[in-house]
Amino acid sequence: MIPIHATATANPQQLRWVTAADRLPARGRVRAAPGRLGALLDAAVIDEIEVRTADLLITLRADSSWRELGDEVREALCDALLDLAGWRVDAAPDDTARLAEITADLLAGPIGALAESHGGSIELVSVDGHNVNVRLSGACHGCPAAAATLHDKLQRELRRQSGQKVTVCTVNDSTAVPLGKKLLSLFVR
Amino acid sequence: MCTRPKGAHDQSSSVIVLAQLAPGQRATVVGTVPQANPKVANRLGQLGFRATARVDAIRRAPLGDPTIYRVHDTELCLRRREAQLIEIVPEADV
Amino acid sequence: MTACHDVSAAPVAVAGIRRVALVGSPNAGKTSVFNHLTGLRAKTGNYPGVTVGRSVGTTKVDGVAIAVEDLPGTYSLDPISPDEQVVTDLLTGKYPDVDRPDALVLVADATTLRRSIMLVGQVLRLELPCLLALTMGDELTSRGGRIDVEALSTALGIPVAAVVAHRGSGIDGLRAQLASFERWQRPPILPPPGQEAIDAWGQSVLDAADYVAPQPDQRTRRIDKVLLHPLWGTVAFFVVMFCFFQVLFTIAAPLREGISDGLTWLGGPVAEHVGNPVIRGLLSQGIIGGVGTVLQFLPQIVLLFLLLALLENIGYMSRAAFLMDRIMAKTGLEGRAFVAMLSSFACAIPGIMATRTLPSSRDRIATIVSAPLMTCSARLPVYTLLVSLLVAPQMRWWGLSAQGATMFLLYLGGGTSSLIAALLVKSTILRGDLLPFTMELPPYRFPSPRVVLAAMWSAAKMFLRKAGTIILGTSLVLWALLNLPAREAQTRGLSSTDATAYVMNHSYAADLGRAVAPVFSPLGFDWRTDVALVGSLSAREVFVSTLGQVSAATHPENPREALATMTDDHGHRVFTAPTVIALMAYFMFALQCMSTIAVMRRETNSWRWPAFAFTYMFALAWVMAFVARSIAIGLGA
Numbered sequence: 001m002i003p004i005h006a007t008a009t010a011n012p013q014q015l016r017w018v019t020a021a022d023r024l025p026a027r028g029r030v031r032a033a034p035g036r037l038g039a040l041l042d043a044a045v046i047d048e049i050e051v052r053t054a055d056l057l058i059t060l061r062a063d064s065s066w067r068e069l070g071d072e073v074r075e076a077l078c079d080a081l082l083d084l085a086g087w088r089v090d091a092a093p094d095d096t097a098r099l100a101e102i103t104a105d106l107l108a109g110p111i112g113a114l115a116e117s118h119g120g121s122i123e124l125v126s127v128d129g130h131n132v133n134v135r136l137s138g139a140c141h142g143c144p145a146a147a148a149t150l151h152d153k154l155q156r157e158l159r160r161q162s163g164q165k166v167t168v169c170t171v172n173d174s175t176a177v178p179l180g181k182k183l184l185s186l187f188v189r
Numbered sequence: 190m191c192t193r194p195k196g197a198h199d200q201s202s203s204v205i206v207l208a209q210l211a212p213g214q215r216a217t218v219v220g221t222v223p224q225a226n227p228k229v230a231n232r233l234g235q236l237g238f239r240a241t242a243r244v245d246a247i248r249r250a251p252l253g254d255p256t257i258y259r260v261h262d263t264e265l266c267l268r269r270r271e272a273q274l275i276e277i278v279p280e281a282d283v
Numbered sequence: 284m285t286a287c288h289d290v291s292a293a294p295v296a297v298a299g300i301r302r303v304a305l306v307g308s309p310n311a312g313k314t315s316v317f318n319h320l321t322g323l324r325a326k327t328g329n330y331p332g333v334t335v336g337r338s339v340g341t342t343k344v345d346g347v348a349i350a351v352e353d354l355p356g357t358y359s360l361d362p363i364s365p366d367e368q369v370v371t372d373l374l375t376g377k378y379p380d381v382d383r384p385d386a387l388v389l390v391a392d393a394t395t396l397r398r399s400i401m402l403v404g405q406v407l408r409l410e411l412p413c414l415l416a417l418t419m420g421d422e423l424t425s426r427g428g429r430i431d432v433e434a435l436s437t438a439l440g441i442p443v444a445a446v447v448a449h450r451g452s453g454i455d456g457l458r459a460q461l462a463s464f465e466r467w468q469r470p471p472i473l474p475p476p477g478q479e480a481i482d483a484w485g486q487s488v489l490d491a492a493d494y495v496a497p498q499p500d501q502r503t504r505r506i507d508k509v510l511l512h513p514l515w516g517t518v519a520f521f522v523v524m525f526c527f528f529q530v531l532f533t534i535a536a537p538l539r540e541g542i543s544d545g546l547t548w549l550g551g552p553v554a555e556h557v558g559n560p561v562i563r564g565l566l567s568q569g570i571i572g573g574v575g576t577v578l579q580f581l582p583q584i585v586l587l588f589l590l591l592a593l594l595e596n597i598g599y600m601s602r603a604a605f606l607m608d609r610i611m612a613k614t615g616l617e618g619r620a621f622v623a624m625l626s627s628f629a630c631a632i633p634g635i636m637a638t639r640t641l642p643s644s645r646d647r648i649a650t651i652v653s654a655p656l657m658t659c660s661a662r663l664p665v666y667t668l669l670v671s672l673l674v675a676p677q678m679r680w681w682g683l684s685a686q687g688a689t690m691f692l693l694y695l696g697g698g699t700s701s702l703i704a705a706l707l708v709k710s711t712i713l714r715g716d717l718l719p720f721t722m723e724l725p726p727y728r729f730p731s732p733r734v735v736l737a738a739m740w741s742a743a744k745m746f747l748r749k750a751g752t753i754i755l756g757t758s759l760v761l762w763a764l765l766n767l768p769a770r771e772a773q774t775r776g777l778s779s780t781d782a783t784a785y786v787m788n789h790s791y792a793a794d795l796g797r798a799v800a801p802v803f804s805p806l807g808f809d810w811r812t813d814v815a816l817v818g819s820l821s822a823r824e825v826f827v828s829t830l831g832q833v834s835a836a837t838h839p840e841n842p843r844e845a846l847a848t849m850t851d852d853h854g855h856r857v858f859t860a861p862t863v864i865a866l867m868a869y870f871m872f873a874l875q876c877m878s879t880i881a882v883m884r885r886e887t888n889s890w891r892w893p894a895f896a897f898t899y900m901f902a903l904a905w906v907m908a909f910v911a912r913s914i915a916i917g918l919g920a
Contacts, residue, residue, distance in 0.1 A: 001479050003487035007437050008471040015471055018438070018491050070472030156431075228363050229719050234478050235359040236721055237398045251513040252609035257724060261398040262496050264724040266605050268612070271719045 002078050006070075013047070014059040015066060017077060021165060025087040027051050034086030036076035045069070051089055052163035053130070100127045102161050103154075107134075111154050118146050122154075125171050130164055135171045205279065207238075208272035210246040212256070216277035218242045225274040237261035238275050300341070302350045302382065303461055306374070306406055307390035308399055309356030310725045312418035315448035316390050317353040318737045320458060325353075327741050329888040331380050334644045335369045338741075344462040351461075352384060360405045364718040366644050374409055386412040386464035388457070393423040393430060393445075394497045394726075400485035403439070404474040412464040415443045416457055421450075422726075428497035435492035440470030449731040500726040503598075507724075510602055520606050523599070524625060527590055531583055531629035532660065538582035546575040561769045565762065573758030576822060577751040580632050580878065585743050587626055587633035592738035595640070596730035601722050608720070614702045615709030617641070617720050620650045624701065627657035632750075632882045636742060639886075645713040651886055652896040653704035655879050656872065658697030661823040665870050666693050668827050671843050673863045696871050745885070753881035761821045761877075764792040765814075765829070783832050792817050806869065806908045807862035809851045816875070823875045865912035873904035 004019040030049035032038055040046045045064060050057040058073065060066060066073075080086070103124050106112075115122040120138030127133070134154070136147055151168050158166040210216050218238050221230040237260040238244065247257040247264060255266040307313040317325070321340025330337050338353040354370050362368040369378065376383035389406055391399045396417075407413060415435075423430060436443040442460065446453035460467070474484045510516050550567035557563040594600045604618030611618050619640050627634030634654045638647045670689050678685035765787055773789075774782035787793065788811070796814035803813050811833045819826035831842035834849050849857045874880065874897045883893040 001483035003483045003490065005438055005474075005484050005487040005491065006472055007440060007491075012471075019487060020490070066472050071475065074472070074475060156434075228361070231361055231478060232359060232363050232719060232721075235361070235401055239478070239482055248507075248511055250605055250609060251517055252606075254609045254612070255605065255720065255722075257511075257605065259499065261395070262499075263395045263398055266608075266722050266724065268608070268720050271721065 002081055004074070004078065004081075006074070009057070011059065013062060013064075013066075014057055016163075017056040017058060018054065019056075019081070021054050023081055023084075024051055024053075024056065025081075025084050026089045026091060027053060028089040028091045030087060030089050032086075032088040033080045034083045035079045037073075037080040038086075040073065040076060046073070054159070054165050055163055057163075096127050096129070099130075099132065099158070099162055099164070099166065100124070102158060103127065103132050103134075106154060106157055106161075111150065111157070114153065115146075115150055118143075120146065122150060131167050131169055132158060133169045133171050203278050204276050206273050207244065207246075207258070207267070207275040207277050208256075208269050210244070210272075210277060210279060212246045212248045214279055215243065215245045216279040218244055218260075219276040219278055222274050222276055229271070229274065233271065233275060236265060237263060244277065300348055300350050301386075301464075302352060302384045303386045303388055303464065304352040304354050304374075304384035305388050305390055306354050306370075306402075307356060308358050308392075308395075308402060310723050311356070311390045311392040311395075311399065312446075312448040313356060313390040314353060314737075315731055315734050316388075316416055316418065316446060316454070316457070317351065318733050319448065319451055319454045320351050320461075323737055323740055325737070325741065327745050330369050330373075330378070332888070333365065333369055334647055334887050335366045336639055342458055342461065344458055347462055349461050357402070359402060360409075364643060366642065374406075374411075384411065386414070386461075386467070388461075389413055389415045391415060391417055392419045393417045394419050394426065394428065396430070396489065396494060397485075397496055400489060401478070401481050404481035404485055407439070407441070407470055408473050408476065410473065412467045412469065413441045414457075414460060414464070414467055415439065415441055416446045416453075417443055418446050418448045420445045421447050422500075422728075423497050426497035426500055427495070429493060429495040431493045435488070435494075436468075438488040438491040440468060442467050449729065449733075451733075503726040506727055507602070510599070511605070516602075516606065520603055523594075523603065527594075527622075528625060528629065530586055530590060531626065531633070535583040535586050535629070536660075539579045542578050542582070543575055546571050546578070560771065561767070564766055565759075568766070569759050569762035570755075572762065573755045576758050576878065577747070577754045580630070580746065581743060583630050584633050584636065584746050585739050587637065588739045588742040589735065591622065591637060591640075592735040593730055596728070596734055598725045598727045600640070601724045604722060605724065612720075614706045616646050616650060616705055617643075618722070620646060620705075623650050623654060624657060627654040627659060627701070628698070630659050630661070631655040631657065631876070631879045632746075635879070635882050635886055636746070643718050645709070648887060648892055649705050649708045649713050651883055652708060652892060652899075653701050655874050655876070655896065655900065656697055656701035656704055658694045658871075659823075661876065662693075662697070662870055664824045664827050665819075666690060666867065668830075668843065668846075669863050669867050669870075672847060672858050673860055673867075693867060693871060700872065746882070749885040750878065750881040753884065754878045757877040757881075758821055761792075761818060764795065765790050765818050767791060780832075784834070787814065787829075787833050790814075802905075806865045806905070807857075807859065807912055808866070809857050811849075812857065812866075819875050821877050823870065826870075826875070861912045861915040864915045865908040868911040869904045869908040871904070872900055872907055874900040 002019060002023060004017055006015045006017050009016050028051060030041065030051060033041055033049065037046075037049075041049060045061055047059040047061050048057075049059075056077070058077070060069065060073075107122060107124055112122060115136070115138075118139055120136060120143075123135050123137075125133040125135050132154075136150065139146070147170060151170060155166060155168040158164075158168065204219055206222065207216070207218075218240055220240050221233060221238075225233075242260055245259040247259055249256045250266075255268045256272060257264055257266045258272075305313050305317055317338065317340065320342045325338050325340030327336060327338050329335060335355060340351050340353075341348045342351050343349070354373070355366065357367055357370050359367075360371050360374065362371045372378040373381055374383065374387075387406060387409070389403055391403060403415065417430075417432065417435075420430070420432075432443050432445050444453055444457045444460065446457055448454075474481055510519050550571050553567045553571065554563055557566060591600070594603070600619075600622070604621065606618070607621040608618030611620050620638070622640070623634045623637040625634075626637050631654050634657070635651050638650045638654075641647045641650065667690075670686050670693075674685045674689055676686060680688055767790060770786050770789055774785050777785060792814050793810070795817055796810045799813055799817075800808075800810045803816070808816070812830065814833055815826050815830040818829035827842070830846065834842055834845045846858050851857050880893045880897060883896060884890055887893070
């Protein structure tokens with residue numbers, strides 16, 4: 001049996017099915033699927049299936065309920081995932097930009113505020129595939145506890161919001177800052 | 190059982206029962222013997238002796254029975270009578 | 284697999300108190316959570332019609348009382364024994380006379396989550412509002428494990444509260460949530476049915492929660508190297524059991540005497556102030572004596588439960604049961620029954636109460652009906668008297684004191700017959716159930732004082748309320764039988780010992796003694812012995828004093844002289860050697876103890892088993908006494 005579980009989303013007709021990334025077909029919107037799942041999709045009982053990096057979003061038709069169809073869909077899904085070759089998926093657009101957008105939102109919002117409350121700051125350096133590089137400065141820089149907290153929280157939020165297995169990397173400040181600036185910062189603290 | 194035990198030695202000839210696992214050895218659970226009472230088999234599975242689970246034999250009681258096993262982060266003891274119902278594939282000595 | 288789709292998912296809507304039940308496996312810290320929520324106000328009893336224990340208490344949230352029920356610990360909702368069937372039936376609303384709970388609090392140990400996630404999946408399928416209380420989180424992190432509680436909550440679809448039970452942190456938050464269970468988050472779909480499917484589901488959920496399992500507890504491993512070592516472990520076991528036993532025997536005994544003395548002292552002023560001798564007797568001996576009989580067991584019970592709770596909560600009890608299981612298995616019981624049997628060597632009453640730890644009700648009943656055969660401390664005064672009548676103090680057998688050797692043989696006889704009885708009962712009328720013997724050996728942990736105290740308190744409370752009333756009642760009845768009619772006219776002018784003897788020999792009990800004399804005469808007992816037997820139904824040691832009073836002995840507490848020369852109506856000596864031997868055999872087997880019967884009634888939740896025990900023990904006692912006597916006569920004693 002495939003390890004898989006479902007969690008709720010904002011839309012009551014939609015559930016997020018979480019399973020290991022290597023069990024999923026290519027990312028994007030599903031056009032056709034093998035077996036019973038495909039039949040449900042074709043019959044429009046299932047409105048839409050979207051494959052993301054670490055989960056699938058399955059949306060039911062407006063007048064059906066997960067309560068009735070839950071077991072059936074789960075079984076169909078597990079069977080379908082055993083036959084990855086039988087899936088037809090419209091590839092998803094490159095979402096580096098989307099990831100950068102989500103990160104920027106978080107840094108402008110709760111994560112940034114958290115950093116400031118510790119007397120430091122955090123900024124986005126670059127997004128590279130699933131890696132998000134950030135730089136910590138101020139009181140956060142050099143404090144392992146704050147760095148760890150910020151790192152974990154940011155990573156968790158990014159994963160949740162994007163549905164991808166994002167990794168956050170902190171870029172070390174000292175290697176980028178030339179000696180002069182460092183001396184200056186000693187005086188201007 | 191439809192899952193392949195991950196990393197287990199795929200030699201069906203090395204399937205033995207848990208009662209034969211000596212203290213200090215480690216094995217992977219494959220399932221329960223076919224002639225086991227289904228309710229007892231179910232209960233053993235519920236306690237952690239399910240397919241793909243790793244089991245360690247820890248020690249035997251001074252009088253020979255029961256034996257303490259470690260499975261899924263718990264230590265529990267089973268009598269020989271029940272240990273004979275669980276099929277395992279022992280791991281090679283390290 | 285329980286098919287629950289026919290039960291309505293709506294909570295029981297009553298205008299009464301709302302009910303939350305705690306579900307979880309044993310050793311998950313459930314009882315600790317229960318005690319924190321309900322304090323010491325919990326009531327313990329049984330579920331209707333069965334021997335399964337029930338604990339219900341209340342907790343107040345914003346002034347609203349909520350009933351909290353601590354369900355028996357289960358590993359699975361697929362029942363394999365009648366006890367477990369009770370829990371499953373209760374949760375699915377199929378248990379007669381008991382309503383289904385309105386909401387459930389799942390209590391799971393964070394360090395064994397990979398196993399208990401299976402139970403979580405099963406419970407979620409019940410479609411009741413659920414909250415997961417995760418205990419031992421601190422232990423999880425200290426042993427190198429990790430979990431993201433929020434992510435777990437999202438993955439499960441139910442609220443999750445982290446609770447550190449022995450510290451009590453998180454309890455207030457948990458309690459606050461109990462009032463609003465209608466608003467608890469519910470999973471969007473139920474976990475799949477079937478063990479394999481739930482296993483896969485559980486794996487996925489734990490992955491999503493970044494669960495890292497803890498490393499094996501190093502401290503436990505080090506301690507177990509000693510305590511479960513074939514040699515040192517066995518030594519340690521005997522030391523622990525010896526201490527356990529000593530506490531019951533030597534610490535409880537002076538406390539018991541203290542209570543007895545205190546009540547005798549109380550009887551003094553009563554005797555002075557009450558004129559009417561019947562009322563005086565009723566008050567001082569009947570009532571105060573009866574209360575004394577009840578209270579005298581308290582030190583033993585409280586101490587026993589203190590020790591049991593300590594050993595259990597530290598984690599040693601399961602190790603002791605592990606060491607003893609092979610031996611106990613030969614009697615059809617299991618390792619955990621050992622403690623009950625051992626306690627019965629001091630007194631069967633705490634021993635019978637200790638059977639609560641056995642998960643199988645058949646094992647519990649078998650232990651309960653055979654434990655009284657163990658030579659308890661009340662038999663000691665009777666044996667001492669009888670041995671002194673039979674064996675001269677200076678006699679020696681192979682260098683050993685003959686009196687000592689006889690006592691030892693009597694003790695041994697009691698012990699072995701108890702184990703044989705258990706074996707017979709378990710192999711015939713209480714033949715084994717499917718329940719496989721499995722026992723978890725939890726890590727060694729510091730016992731929570733709250734849990735230990737709560738265990739002591741609830742045991743004492745239950746004994747006093749349920750058994751105490753029966754014991755007091757029978758004491759009064761027996762007092763009346765032995766001391767009425769008052770016969771004031773006939774006893775005026777007689778010395779007090781002669782007066783007592785006269786009253787007793789013409790009392791209702793005497794009528795009873797004469798009436799049952801034909802039953803006991805083949806054993807060589809005369810009617811006065813029978814009167815003493817009737818009197819000692821309340822407690823075995825009473826046999827000595829009653830016999831003393833009946834025979835008008837100058838020292839009723841030590842009537843050896845009077846009894847040795849006592850003759851029956853035909854002038855023959857009553858206490859000949861065969862008769863004494865018959866009496867010994869009789870007391871080895873007979874259930875001459877109303878208090879034990881009362882506790883049996885309480886623990887088995889019916890009169891059937893105490894009646895059975897009394898009957899079979901009486902029959903056994905009679906037969907063995909007859910056989911012993913015949914052999915003695917045959918050998919020319």
